[in-house]
Amino acid sequence: MEQLTTIGLNHYLTISAILLGFGLFAVMTRKNAIVVLMGVELILNAANINFLAFSKYNGGMEGVMFALFVIVIAAAEAAIALAIVINIFKIFKSVDVSSIDSMKE
Amino acid sequence: MLSLIVFLPIIAGLVILAVPSSQKQIIRIVSLLAALAQGVLAVLIWRGYDPSLPGITAGAGGSPLGSFQFVEKVPWISLNLGGFGSLNIEYFLGVDGISVTMVILTALVSAIGVLSSWTIQKQVKGYFILYNLLASAMMGCFVALDFFLFYVFWEIMLLPMYFLIGIWGGPNREYAAIKFFLYTLFGSVFMLLVMIGLYFSVTDPATGLHTFSLVAMATQTNFNVAGAIFAPENHLWRQIAFIVLFVGFAIKVPMFPFHTWLPDAHVEAPTPISVILAGVLLKLGTYGMIRINFPLFPEVFHASMYVIGIFGAINIIYGALCALAQKDLKKMVAYSSISHMGYVLLGLSAGNSEGMVGALYQMFNHGTITAMLFLLVGVIYDRAHTRQIDKFGGLASYMPVYAAVVTIAWFASLGLPGLSGFISEAFVFVGAFSSETTRPIAMVSVLGIVFGAAYLLWSLQRMFLGKRNDDAAYDLVTGPDGHEHIHFHDWKGKLDLDGRELAMLVPLVVITIFLGIYPMPVLGMLTSSINKLVQVLSPVVMSQM
Amino acid sequence: MHSLIQLSIVVLLLPLLSFVILIFFNRRLPRRGDFIGVGILGTAFGISAYIFWTVIVQTYDPAFRIAWDFTWIDLGNVPGVGPLQIKMGVVIDNLTSIMLAMVTLISLLVHLYSTGYMAGDKNYGRYFAFLGIFTFSMLGIVLADNLFAIYIFWELVGLSSYLLIGFFFEKDSAADAQKKAFLANRVGDIGMWLGILILYSQFHTFSFEQIYANLAAGKFALSNAWLTAAGILLFMGCVGKSAQFPLHIWLPDAMEGPTPVSALIHAATMVAAGVYFVARIFVMLTPDALHVIAFVGACTAFMAATIAITQNDIKRVLAYSTVSQLGYMVLGLGVGAYSASLFHLVTHAFFKACLFLGSGAIIHAMHHEQDMRWMGALWKKMPWTFVTFTLATLALAGLPLTSGFMSKDAILAGAIGFAQAEGGGIYYLIPALGFFSAMLTAFYMGRQIWLVFFGESRTHLKPADNHHQAHHVHDAHAAHGDAHHGAHEVHEVSWNMRAPLVILAALSVFAVYSPDPLDGAKGWFMKMIPTPATVVGEANPQMGSLAAGGVTPQLAEVVRTTEVAPPPVAGEHAAPAAAHGEAKGGHVYSDPRQAEIVHAGHAAHFTAIYISSIMVALGICMAFVVYVFKIIDPEKTARLIRPLYLFSLNKWYWDEIYEATFIKGSMAIARMLSWFDTNVVDGIVNGVATLVRKFAFANDSFDRHVVDGMVNFTAFTVNTTGAVLKKLQTGKVQTYVVMLMLVLFSYFVFYFIRLIY
């Protein structure tokens, strides 16, 4: 009962795990490059949730700091990613990740 | 002295590097001079060598130099390995009876190789640079007494050989070259592991440090590192190491069933390279066994004498029979050298002085005789552009000098008394028969004598005796003097042997005959070392250790 | 060093000198330098005649023996053996000096003869050079004091025989013959070499003297069977050289060589070397080994004789008679009639050389016609040849008053004695075969004489074509042949070919060897060459070790001989002499077996004479009946017993048998192995790779070299794994991620499972 009423560490962890799963799923299955990148964001945010949760339950600020940095990094990554994807679209006239496989084996 | 004889060719190579590639003659002359200088040095070493000193292991007083001669020993590399003391590699050259003969052989054969390279027209510069590199490496292998140094030289040999076969070879050269390279490398890389393992298992009594010195390794009491891979009590790994080394060297010999690279390499390689290959490189295999494989693991050697002998016998008979079936003269000669290296293996497997002396002497003689054979094959190939035995016939009437030299070489190769090959083979058999272990093997391998005679006489008859075959590679023309001559298509040079060819062949013939009548000049240098070696290998000594 | 030794070494080296000079300079010398050859051989003969004189005539001592040796190879202080040296040396005893004289003499005569016979040949000079090296190696065998040296010269003799048989190498038949000869000899040599190895492996020495001393001292560690084996193996060398059954096949073909060569090498000297060698090792032959030898000899003698009766080529008849006679000698040694067989060796050398040179003269005169069927009525055209040839024939057939009679008779006597000593039974086969062969010998020699010299000339009967051919196969003689082409008048040969005939014929008379035409044992020869005491007792090796008290067996034994042997008195009556010899034999031989044989042999002396005389008479009568009085027509008989006739005519089909079995067999094996080598051994390593190439990347040269290059036994695996693994790299980034996750997940699961268990 108490498990259900009070939100505990495990809930956060479960959420983040699910989030991670979604992120990976998106990365693996979606064709659109943008969606793939969103999947990546999901993964990072799953990590964030972990950090914050642990930081809350372990005490100490490192988790929070880490989360902050991850967010920043995610932003930067998104910027670069978008630049690259736009370039890809210019050249291949598509953002279908799975169709871009000229180099293989 | 030794450094000089080792590095002379490389110096020549550097000089050639500076010469513009258009100056073919200069390039040739430079390398010829280098080869001759090497020969002079070899003679000096031969004269200065004291045959009474055995060598092989550290000297009586446990002196690290042993009773080696012309020793040059300078610390080369000394690395601090923290917890593992230090990695000490020495530039350690020296000769004993076993190597000094090989040094002389190498100098001789590579000089002759330069002469026979005169006909090379394609990319002369590159050719001679590689050739000199090869010559240095071979010489280095024979004088190196530090395992690391030996290994370096050993591996350096591969690359020039690869290119020499691959660039200047016959139609199927790529295949032959890469085959040679992979085979030999496969043999040698595992040696690297054993070498490292040995380093950590052996200490030099003089310094107490680990060492690569083969001299120190040849003394079993120096395997005194507790728990090391090749510590005396570690039988399994010692056996494995022995096998690994043996296979590595056996590929070079080449020993059945690792021999298949040899016929290809020989058939594709240009004549001088065949000469080098058969004359010196094959010896490196057996030399490695004698210098490294056996003295380092004597007890394993004793356990496996029988096996080595059997492989020797297989080589002898199998090689001879294969030769009997060849239609390509050069391939026949190649198989004949497989057969002859079998004698060396058999002699080594005997493990007694007669056998070992025979084996060593056979190495020397095979070097000279096979060099002669390949040169002669090259002579006829230059003229007729074919090596098919059945494309000739009745040559003796038209090329008497060539026929005479061929006859001598062929009979030397089939072990006719009065020619050097006989004595070595005789001693091999004497030794192999005298030891109970290999007696039955010796009795079987005597058959090789007959088969050897068979294929040699057969080819001799097919090519030189009788009359010209109908589909021969040359025409019969009646010269102005009314006598019949033969005419090779597109061959402008002298019909019979010309001066350069004689200059290559005559020394070899003389050596073959002289050493057949009076072998002591070579044997005398061998005996004391061999006796020491046999002592080192004898179970008595091992039980004492 | 004893002066005789020095002289003998000079004799040994002189022919070598002639070889060296002639091989290099013959074209620059006048007359191609034949005078050098003859001159040098003359000197050599002079010296060896002096040696003979000193040894045999002056010091008339059966025990005479001087030796000298030097260290040839020094193996230093060999572990387990101690200081070890291989010595080379020279030994001179009666046998050596006799052989020296014989070899040099015959060689000299042949040199002389060849100056006529080979005149005009384009390789005239080289021919004399080859004769030189042959003489050198033959003398080497004679003088050698150890097995190793004998083996060396043995092979060298084989080489020179090879060179001389193939002297007309443009003839394929000659080239085949020389190869056949060398290979057959090699087979024999293998055995000989193994025998040497057996002895060496025990005593670490090659020297006869030391080996016998060790044997006598019973130091032979291996079983007696090994000793017998050693004996038989050594004998194999003789089987090869002396053309004994079953290696006799090469000798008849060797007649492809020039006829003087046949006389020198394949009749007189080289083939006798085998017998000489067996004599040298006689003392170490065990009784079993001797039995083998005796039977081989008997078979050879009989078989060759049966073949000889149907041959038509004059030289082949002689060749087979040589084989047959060699069979006699070997038989003699086998039965222990040591002196007798050596005696026969010498006598045979002379009369057979005479026969060959005579036939050479005939062939020469007939312009290289060798087929007896087209000869006839030559006796008045070539009187010298006729007389000498006939004399030698009588000696060969073994008629009284000839040397052949004495020696052959002594052998047969020994054979009978042997049979008795061995207790009869199967052993009587040996003398029986001997006597029968004697009859056959008489028969075919009679046939030859008649066909060649009597009747009327049948030259014109010859079918033209192969006659013509006969001219051309001998293009070696183009010059000579063309000079008298068409013109076929037969004339006596020149003096330099006649003189040798005369000398040799003279040497076939009994008086040279023994005062008593009926008993060679009274002659100096058999006194000088007594049977040495064996050093192997079958019961205990200590037997005869009493002889080995420091001195060599022969020595000790003969010393005991001499103290009882009275100086030989000519004209002494036979029977007491035999009895005396017997008495002598009684207490000479340390080995009872030998003693008994000799005893019986002496006893059987006259029996032998009677039987053999009868046999010879029979043979001659048959020859007369068939060829002179034509009572029996040979053609009819041949048709009557066609199978037998063909069997004999085709030499018992030995060539065919060997061709079918050994030669074809080994070639088949060879081809099989080389196929195996290229397809299997190599195939294991790159055959698979080739497969991959075949159906994977046939078009792509690069990949072909990838695959070809992968020449190591992992080729196949490595390639396929590579080919499979590279498919993982799909080029789709998402699959990469999937695979990444798969890896992580699978390891996680793996770890999870490991954690649970």
Add this chain to the structure above:
Amino acid sequence: MFELPSGAEIQGIIASVQGSVGLFIPEIYLSALFMLLIVVDLVAKGRKNNLLAITTLLGLAGSTIFIYQQHGLPAGEIFFGMYVLDEFALFFKYFFVLSAIVAVVVTMADEQFDREVKSMGEYYALIVAMVIGMIMMASSADLIMIFLSMELVSFTGYILAGYFKRNPRSSEAALKYLVYGAVSSGLMVYGFSLIYGITAQTNIIKISLELAAHGSDSLVMILATLLVLAGFGYKIGAVPFHFWSPDVYEGSPTPVTAYLSVASKAAGFALLMRFFYVAIPHGALPPEDTLGIDWLSLLMILSVASMIYGNVVALWQKNVKRLLAYSSIAHAGYLLLGILVMDQFGTQATLFYLLSYFIMNFGAFYVVILISNKTGSENLDDYRGLGKKMPLAGAALTVFLISLVGLPPTVGFIGKLMIFSALLTKGTLYMWIALIGIMTSVISLYYYMLIPLNMYLRESKSPDEKGMNLALAPQIILAVLMMLTLYFGLFFTPLSDFAKYSSVMFGITLQ
């Protein structure tokens, strides 16, 4: 719950920050260089000249001075354990700066840039940025620093890989690199979060203490381990985290490929070693770890897989760049062998191998660039007969390849020698893995030799015998690199002593 620090504490913090900054000069200098380059680029807009390149070279060269000054400074943590300064880090500082210098040189030689892009723009700036990132990777002692520095390197890498904007292959490379890199770093950061959850620490030394003290739930730990390993593995390009590398290496501009394959790989190794040695508490002997996780077998699997996969698949490559990419995977495997041994000798061997790899790999790529300048192709078939046309380049390439195979007398041989020696000092423990290493190196001989085989043994399809002679500068550089390869193959004491000196890591004492 968090109370503000008191003034005294703040003073202390400021003081230590100031102190730390004093030990942070090279990084600061490089950052300044980075800014400078951007400015210079703005100034020298559009104009195609080597101004930027020269500036970069000088700047990088200058940085070595500051790095040199750090010698002899006491090893220690700065910025509150975020960052460490030790010989190990110093080694890599030199390493990365040098590799950046070489990369710039190589770039100057590559004519493809002239064809592909109008201006070099921020290229050099990015190179420098990458140097900074890698240096920090090598020196960071805190999960946060590790993450940040890795991302810095990755981002610059993405951009550099895709620097040829109009070249589809380049862009494709960039995309693949991006996606794969993002996912792996995401996973790694998730792993970090788990570790943080277990230990409540982000400083790796503290982590190891924590773990040693309390241990952990091994199931979570293995999960975290695997995720972290995914991140590191992606940087060092070891199987099974290698998938990006062939495509990226093939697609990127060749200098970038060289730079990535040497420097960024090295950075990955630096990170892996520090993390693996320091953060994980080890038992007395390598195999048994205090945590239930068998790191050794994990790394063994990685290394064996890399050696086999890289070499075997390389056999089938027709494009030289791609071939070298696969070979670099294999070399990652060899390098891992050195880490496995996990002692001071092993570290030394690994560092030495990195040095040798630096020389020979850059050399090889340099020749590839020179050749593609002339032939405009990187296909093996177009290498035919080049040995005659460009003798020096051919010889040099052969030497580099031989060194990559690991044959004497080249530095590559010594590298292998030391790695295997390190393995064998542990007796027969690692014998089998050493055997695999040897085997695969035999295989590698084959595909490496394909290049000389095409250059020398085959005639070119277009038999125009006019030699393609190089400019002087490239010839000199080639000659120097070749000499170095051979010289250090014979007299390698300086290199290996340097490696020995650098094999000291703060926070752990390797026996």
